[in-house]
Amino acid sequence: MAEPILDIQNLCKCFGGLKATDDVSVSLRKGEIHALIGPNGAGKSTLIGQIAGTIKHDGGTIRFDGQDVGQLRVTQRAQLGLGRTFQVSSLMPEFSALRNVMLALQARQGSSFRFWKPVMKDAGLRDEASAILERMRLAERMHITSAELSHGERRQLEIAIALALRSKALLLDEPMAGMGPEGSKQLTGFLDALREEVPVLLVEHDMDAVFALADRISVLVYGRVVASGTVAEIRSNPLVREAYLGEAV
Ligand SMILES: Nc1ncnc2c1ncn2[C@@H]1O[C@H](COP(=O)(O)OP(=O)(O)OP(=O)(O)O)[C@@H](O)[C@H]1O
Numbered sequence: 001m002a003e004p005i006l007d008i009q010n011l012c013k014c015f016g017g018l019k020a021t022d023d024v025s026v027s028l029r030k031g032e033i034h035a036l037i038g039p040n041g042a043g044k045s046t047l048i049g050q051i052a053g054t055i056k057h058d059g060g061t062i063r064f065d066g067q068d069v070g071q072l073r074v075t076q077r078a079q080l081g082l083g084r085t086f087q088v089s090s091l092m093p094e095f096s097a098l099r100n101v102m103l104a105l106q107a108r109q110g111s112s113f114r115f116w117k118p119v120m121k122d123a124g125l126r127d128e129a130s131a132i133l134e135r136m137r138l139a140e141r142m143h144i145t146s147a148e149l150s151h152g153e154r155r156q157l158e159i160a161i162a163l164a165l166r167s168k169a170l171l172l173d174e175p176m177a178g179m180g181p182e183g184s185k186q187l188t189g190f191l192d193a194l195r196e197e198v199p200v201l202l203v204e205h206d207m208d209a210v211f212a213l214a215d216r217i218s219v220l221v222y223g224r225v226v227a228s229g230t231v232a233e234i235r236s237n238p239l240v241r242e243a244y245l246g247e248a249v
Contacts, residue, residue: 003066004029005169005199006051006082011060013046013223020046021057022223026201028169033191033200035210038220039244044203047220048173051201052084053077065168083167083198085158085175093147097138097157100146101129104164129164136160136190152183159190162198169199176206188212211235219244 004027013021020043028034036044049055051062053074062070069077078084091100102125119125133142136156141149146157155175162170175191176184188209191200195213204210210217211231218228219240227233227240234240 005065006201007061007063008047008051009061009063011047011050011062012058013043013050013055014058019223021050024060024220024223024225026218026225026228028199028201030199031196032215033195033202033213035202035204035214035217036220037204037207037210037217037244042220043223044220045173046223048084048171048201048203052082052171078165081166081168082171083162083165083169084171085155085162085173091146091154091157091161094145096143096145097133097149097153097160098126098129098142100157101132101160101164102126104161105129108165132160132163133157135163150183151178152186155179155183155187156190159194163194167198169201171201173203174205175202176204176209184209 006028008024008026011021011024012019024047026034026036036047038044046055050057053069053072057070061068064077064080064082067080069080069082092103095103099120102119102122105125105128106119130139130142133139136159138153138156138160141153146154149157175187179187184206191202191213194200202210202213214231216228217231217234218225219234220226221243226243227237229237
């Protein structure tokens, strides 16, 4: 089996006396969606934060694309291709969808030598950004500011930006949050189609989405991975049903 693109071993994080991440080992392989589920406060966002680099881990290792990235800053990890979208959107609200994606493309290419060229006048960037937006079904909305996009469209735009940055893996923290059933279904379709290009570590409470998308699921409870397996294995695990899934199965 190929080496995972992301390999977390024995990760630990305490907040005072609270073990928010307790000896967690998880991996993400190319071409897969690995879902992290668990009750509120289980440590899912804390784990994602440590992988992205916004939260410093106390122990363990974080390897990405064959490299130990545990001591690298957020931006350095992002430059290596570790993409993240946030529970709270990080888009530039006053800029159009097109400009947001063009800025991401420019950032990827390194902006220093093109600093004096206005981004919107760069035809090459514009064509590439348009193609990405078309893929994310946002072509007709590309001139709308991201503040005016619907909630679901903003999520699509965040993924478009991750594609523009050529992310090699994506950390998605509750992408379905705040979406209606139609929006969730649509985003599920987008992520499904993307998995071969960008593997995803997905934190999500929407079990329909998780069961539809996940190649593997890991269940966190009180900072520990209590079970890991395929959708069928997790659905039929009595411990998981009792601890978390309840009526969802
Ligand atoms: N900065 C912090 N300082 C102290 N405690 C924190 C901090 N961040 C998180 N925690 C605690 O760590 C635990 C894990 O929180 P975390 O937000 O990672 O859980 P979660 O599984 O993502 O929850 P949810 O599903 O509600 O988003 C919780 O008990 C939380 O209160």
